[in-house]
Amino acid sequence: MSIEVVAVPDFSVEQQQSPSAPAQQNVVEKVNLLGMSRPQMEKFFEDLGEKKFRAGQVMKWIHQFFVTDFAEMTNISGKLREKLEKIAEVKAPEVVHRNYSKDGTRKWVFRVGDGEGSLVETVLIPAEDKTGARKTLCISSQVGCALDCSFCSTGKQGFQRDLNQAEIIGQLWMANFSYMEEVPVAERERSVTNVVMMGMGEPLLNYDAVLNSMRIMLDDFAYGMSKRRVTLSTSGVVPKIDQLAQDIDVALAISLHAPNDELRNELVPINKKYPLEQLISACQRYITKDGNESSRKHVTIEYVMLDGVNDHPEHAQQMIKLLKNLPSKINLIPFNPFPHAPYGRSSRNRIISFQKTLSDAGFVCTIRQTRGDDIDAACGQLVGQVADRTRRAEQWKKKIAAQGEIIRSRG
Structure with a gap:
C-alpha cells in the first residue's frame, strides 16, 4: 500500500475548460x-x-x-x-519491512513518500501488568529527526519531513490490523491498549498533525483510548508544552537523559535553547493546568543509561534535586548500542544502584526491560540500516574514528 493525502475536492464549483485548451482527462484526486x-x-x-x-x-x-x-x-x-x-x-502507509520478535515485540518499517529514504519505524511491545495484557505502540511523527541527540540513532540519519495525520494514525491502524487480518469483520476489535508518541522525530515540532492524530486516538468513534494511555514524549520544546496543556489532556513524558545543563547540552542539544530550569517549570505548569488530575498527576522522566557518562552517583543526587518539586515517575532505559555509537550501556549493577538511590529518595523509579533486540527494535536502528538519507551519519562515523585516532596517539 502507498499513502496519498490530498485536499478535499471543491464540489461547489464546476470545473471549466477553455475552448482553446487541449482536451484533458478529468481525474479526481482521491x-x-x-x-x-x-x-x-x-x-x-x-x-x-x-x-x-x-x-x-x-x-x-x-x-x-x-x-x-x-x-x-x-x-x-x-x-x-x-x-x-x-x-x-482509506490507505495506510506501505509496509516495506515487518518483523515479529520471539518475545512478542512487533516492528514495521513504513514508506511514507517517494524514494528509498522516506521510511519510518513503528514498534509494538506487549507486556503484562495489573490490568492484564498490555500492548504499547511507539509511533513516529517525523521522517528522521532534526534534534540530533548524541546517543540517538535516528538523529544521525538527518531530517527529511513531518508526517501527515494519515501517516501517523496509519501506524496505529496497521498495528491493530496486524492482529485482525484473518478475523471476520464483525468480530474485529482494537488490540493496542497504549500509545506513546516516542518514535522517530520530535512530536512537538510537528504539532498540528500530532495533535489531531491524538484526538483520533481518544475519539470514541475511532480508538476510544483513555487519555492516561496516550503519552507524548518530548525532548523539551517548552512553548509547545504550554500549548499542549491548552489543547488536549494526555500524559506527558520528558526525554531528560542528564540532570545538569552542561551534560544535557551535550546529549540533548535543544537544551541550549530551553535549559532545564525552563523545562521543569513547563512540566509543573502542565500538571497544574486547571487543577486537572485525571491524567496529569505526574510527568514521566525518561533517562537513558550511558556507561560512564550520566550514570554516576552524583548524577542520581542531581536528579533528586532537580525533580524534588515535580511529581514524576522515572524510567531508566538501558542504552541500545548501534554501529559506531560513541557510548556503551551502563552495567546492570550501575543501573540498579542508580535506581535504588532515586527510590530511597521517594521517587517511583523503574528500569525498562530491553525488548526486541533480535529485530533491531530500538528507535531508528533498522531504518538506519535500510536508508541513510544524508551524509550526516557518514560524517559522524568519520568524527568518531578521528576521535579514536587521537586517543590512540595520546596513549
Missing part, C-alpha cells in the same frame, strides 16, 4: 479519510451535502473494524458508497 479527525470528517461530509453523522459511521468502519472498502460499509446508502468510491480512499 481524499484519504484515514487521518481525518471527527471535525474534519464532518466537514468533508457536509461539503458533500451529507449529514454530519456520516462521519461517525465511517470512522467506526475505518478505526474499529479496519475496513478500507466502502462497499463493506453496510449501514451507508449504496448511492453514498458509490460516491465515496469515486472521490475517497
